[in-house]
Amino acid sequence: MDYGTYGSRAVELAIDLANAELDPPDGVREFLHAHDEWLSPGTSLELSERDAAALGRTSRLIRAVALAESQDDVLRGLNELLGLARPRPYATDHDGELHLHYARADASLLEQVTTTVAMGLSQVVVQHGWQRLGVCSAEGCDDVYVDTSRNASRRYCSNTCASRSTVAAYRARQKA
Ligand SMILES: [Zn+2]
Numbered sequence: 819m820d821y822g823t824y825g826s827r828a829v830e831l832a833i834d835l836a837n838a839e840l841d842p843p844d845g846v847r848e849f850l851h852a853h854d855e856w857l858s859p860g861t862s863l864e865l866s867e868r869d870a871a872a873l874g875r876t877s878r879l880i881r882a883v884a885l886a887e888s889q890d891d892v893l894r895g896l897n898e899l900l901g902l903a904r905p906r907p908y909a910t911d912h913d914g915e916l917h918l919h920y921a922r923a924d925a926s927l928l929e930q931v932t933t934t935v936a937m938g939l940s941q942v943v944v945q946h947g948w949q950r951l952g953v954c955s956a957e958g959c960d961d962v963y964v965d966t967s968r969n970a971s972r973r974y975c976s977n978t979c980a981s982r983s984t985v986a987a988y989r990a991r992q993k994a
C-alpha cells in the first residue's frame with residue numbers, strides 16, 4: 819500500500835503492530851525482525867519480558883484508537899500513545915533512502931518502536947482525519963487499516979479481504 823502521501827510510512831508500522839500476533843517470545847521476535855528497518859542499525863532485537871508486555875499494551879492502544887468512534891476518543895487514545903513516545907527525530911539514509919527516524923538512535927528497542935508508531939499514527943490523524951482509521955469489514959477478520967483511498971471509501975484491510983467479501987456477497991445473492 820502507498821502510505822507515501824499520508825505523512826509518514828511510520829503509520830504502516832503502527833498498523834502492523836496493531837495487527838500482529840505478539841505471543842511472546844516468538845510472535846514478538848517475528849514482528850521485530852520483520853520491521854527492523856525502523857530501528858537504528860545495531861539495535862538489539864531482544865526484548866525483555868517487561869518490554870514485550872509494554873509492546874503488547876501499545877499494540878492494543880493503537881487498535882483502540884483505530885476502533886474509536888468519535889474524535890474525542892481518538893484524541894484521548896492518541897495522546898496516551900504520544901505520552902509513551904520520546905521523540906528526538908533525525909534524518910538518515912542508512913538503507914539507501916532518505917527518511918526520518920523518530921527516536922534517538924541509541925534509544926531502547928521499545929522506545930524506538932513506541933515513538934515511531936505514536937508519531938506515524940498521530941501524523942495521519944492530524945493531517946487526514948480520524949475517520950481514516952478503520953477495522954476490516956470482512957467476516958472473520960478484525961485487522962485495522964489506514965484508509966489511503968482518495969475518497970476515503972475503504973472498508974477492508976486488504977485486497978484479499980475485499981475480494982473474499984465480494985465473492986461471498988455474490989454467492990449469497992445467487993442463493994437468494
Ligand atoms: Zn530507517
Ligand SMILES: [Zn+2]
Pocket residue numbers: 954955956959960961974975976979
Ligand atoms: Zn481483513
